Amino acid sequence: MDDQNKNLILATALSFLVIIGWTLFFPPPDPITDPNATPASQGDAADITTTAPTVATPDGGEATAPVQTPTSETADVGRVPIETDALSGSIYLLGGRFDDLSLNKYRETLEPDADTVRLLTRVGAENAYYTLYGWAPAGDLSSDEVPGPDTIWSVESGETLTQETPVTLVWDNGAGLIFRREISVDENYMFDIKQSVQNTTDGAVRAQPYGLISRHGEPDVVGFFILHEGVVAMSDGELAEVDYDDMPDLPAEAGGAARSETTDVTEGGWIGFTDKYWMTTLIPSADSAFKSVQRYIPGQEIYQTQVRLPTMSVAAGETATASMHLFAGAKEWEPIRNYEQGGIQKFLDSIDWGWFFFLTKPIFAVLHWLNAFIGNMGWSIIVLTLLIKAVLLPLAYKSYVSMAKMKELQPEMEKIKERAGDDRQKLQQEMMALYKKEKVNPAAGCLPILMQIPIFFSLYKVIFVTIELRHAPWLGWIRDLSAPDPSSILNLFGLLPWGTPEAGSIFFIFSLGVLPILLGISMWLQQKLNPAPTDPTQAMVFAWMPWVFMFMLGSFASGLVLYWIANNIITFTQQYAIMRSQGYKPDIFGNIKSGFKRTPKDDAG
Incomplete structure (x- = not known):
């Protein structure tokens, strides 16, 4: 297993393991039913009492305001309308x-x-x-x-x-x-x-x-x-x-x-x-x-x-x-x-910005500004993704250049493995000497993924808690970016005459909408920029990862899935262009073909 693939798997697993655990142990609730809505019955009654506050008197004693005993409305106790x-x-x-x-x-x-x-x-x-x-x-x-x-x-x-x-x-x-x-x-x-x-x-x-x-x-x-x-x-x-x-x-x-x-x-x-x-x-x-x-x-x-x-x-x-x-x-x-x-002190903190408030606040401020300019939260999320990728481009450039150089060094690395045999210390020393000589950082390929973890969580927080995305439409069938994609593969996206499973039911996880499917495809295509790992276990993990996350993220808010799709497409484009600029031409179609032909049994043999 080469160091590049080790680091890539480690970074990817670290990023997605948190998301999987998050989804499994703290599944998002059904966003269609408003949890803050109250029942229609609004009459006054006399069966509930509540105590008014106890306050300190100026001479140090305690005085208690009257106990509230609510009474039913009468003809001579009226109301002042608010309009x-x-x-x-x-x-x-x-x-x-x-x-x-x-x-x-x-x-x-x-x-x-x-x-x-x-x-x-x-x-x-x-x-x-x-x-x-x-x-x-x-x-x-x-x-x-x-x-x-x-x-x-x-x-x-x-x-x-x-x-x-x-x-x-x-x-x-x-x-x-x-x-x-x-x-x-x-x-x-x-x-x-x-x-x-x-x-x-x-x-x-x-x-x-x-x-x-x-x-x-x-x-x-x-x-x-x-x-x-x-x-x-x-x-x-x-x-x-x-x-x-x-x-x-x-x-x-x-x-x-x-x-x-x-x-x-x-x-x-x-x-x-x-x-x-x-x-x-x-x-x-x-x-x-x-x-x-x-x-x-x-x-x-x-x-x-x-x-x-x-x-x-x-x-x-x-x-x-x-x-x-x-x-x-x-x-x-x-x-x-x-x-x-x-003049109201830190009133914006009444909105729950979360642990990454230093990212969540500016991310939402930019998203709000974009929405005011564009007039659609869905397209604003896509433009926001472009801006985030532009900010991270210098880091991504270094990472993808490092990955391209690692590809060029692959033949030399294989020779070092043959010379070292089972001597892991010698293998490590010669690998480090090679990296130093060629000025390559094998961990650099992990940085874009690791940087996305707090950004992903911050954007998830924004989409989950801010009311500006509640019932915000994008296009077509996406009428609420704070809710999961309502379309479903189980009824061929509305072509068949039956509904879809309700959120929370055992079949809901299989009720994939258009956006989750596009998410899985975009993750799968991004993988195909590089050949599948030669190690059978790695190859199996990489082969299943897009489809596992297609199901896992399918119940997330549509706005978040939309961000992830846009992020994958932009990342794919950036990585392809940078690798080509370094003289390495990704064989995407060849990698797709080899992926269909490869099986762990064949590799082991």
């Missing part, structure tokens, strides 16, 4: 809860009449998901004197919340304190909430503003190990991620009724819940210190994130205001980047 280009829903005047929010630009499936994705849902619905704001009492105030989860607000101004028309809610506690909540929203997914308290009493009062996001029941998650779903928080520049199934392990609170962890934030941050494509996040003002809280209530299976702003002292006749943002929507790169540039 923007991006969002639709309503704000429930009981507690002023954001508990009804849909994303107008996104549907649960590819069907044109499919329901829009619902992000926030009312108490009483399965997996209720909402956010609310209030004030916790401090000093001499009692919980009845501040607005909490069960306060009934009135509309002071505005009838419908739109991009142009904010809404103001008001509540008078009847004891000299008037609370207002001014709510506005931009063209995307960012709400601005200004809470104020007007003190008309004769003395100073103290209260602490807060916001919380609550989810009832463990949310449905994709459950793929490369994707984080759960709490995501930024605290003074440090990113924290806690999965839902890790929240029951948080430290127990006094009394043991809940488990929580609190982080003091001084220089900006945010906290919320992230799903694969959607996110709800509480964002205090950048200049405001706050307490960032993640909380879990056992028994009720309630998950919460909270922001507790500093306790405020309001003098007689004065008004105090606390501001906070709420992001509730799709994790679109451009709006989130704009919010970050507008």
Whole structure:
């Protein structure tokens, strides 16, 4: 076995072994069913309770905001409609809860009449998901004197919340304190909430503003190990991620009724819940210190994130205001980047870029720019592949030149093997002397493959987690680049009158689409640039490898398979041209013919 083939097999096996293990042990989920979609039932009910936050009073004691006991909607507890280009829903005047929010630009499936994705849902619905704001009492105030989860607000101004028309809610506690909540929203997914308290009493009062996001029941998650779903928080520049199934392990609170962890934030941050494509996040003002809280209530299976702003002292006749943002929507790169540039600290990190973030971020930025210019994600992926190959061309050139020289040295290497016989030390010494003399690096041929490992994973991450590829079409039958190729060889790609196996079924792996087949063919042709190894075992491994990976990668996202096909074709072209420039002419058709004729038995004989 010559060193070139050893290194090539080693590098190829290393690259693909990770992919095989990844696919076998962590198979991608069915991407057609939206894991973040919620049931249609949205009625309020009185059978679920959740505890509002416990906050520190200025004198060091503890004060607990009222326990929320959701009640059914009544005729005199109304809603404020939300109508923007991006969002639709309503704000429930009981507690002023954001508990009804849909994303107008996104549907649960590819069907044109499919329901829009619902992000926030009312108490009483399965997996209720909402956010609310209030004030916790401090000093001499009692919980009845501040607005909490069960306060009934009135509309002071505005009838419908739109991009142009904010809404103001008001509540008078009847004891000299008037609370207002001014709510506005931009063209995307960012709400601005200004809470104020007007003190008309004769003395100073103290209260602490807060916001919380609550989810009832463990949310449905994709459950793929490369994707984080759960709490995501930024605290003074440090990113924290806690999965839902890790929240029951948080430290127990006094009394043991809940488990929580609190982080003091001084220089900006945010906290919320992230799903694969959607996110709800509480964002205090950048200049405001706050307490960032993640909380879990056992028994009720309630998950919460909270922001507790500093306790405020309001003098007689004065008004105090606390501001906070709420992001509730799709994790679109451009709006989130704009919010970050507008002052929200490291908000782009709310998108799960993964271990190779230093590659994933720029790769997606280029892909986004290409898509804006070309207008099609599929063609953008192909152009991105060309750019990546162009960047790696100097390395590839050196590698393929080294491979061509190794081919030229093949006769001399065979002579060295004959002279050395069974003396492996002598064989190694003479081989190294030959490499040094001819200035050839036998490992150089592995570098392009090894360099592709982090790039492959980074692009896979981009295609898997970024919403810009969700339901993004390419051409013809490829209507969703984030999903596997829907065509199937089992029905002759639609010519026969029966459907294809569902994802996850035992027959799905054999339901090869057009793209996976093209992937196998492109890998097979790339192999034919070089003669098959003389060793029978090597020859068998190389012969089966394209077809094994054709099946293994067949269930991957179409965008990733498209990248791999384009990469193989470009690599084939580069290698062929460089080898020809070095005087070595690959006998592709001869290698194909010998591959069909060769068998391990013949070689062994």
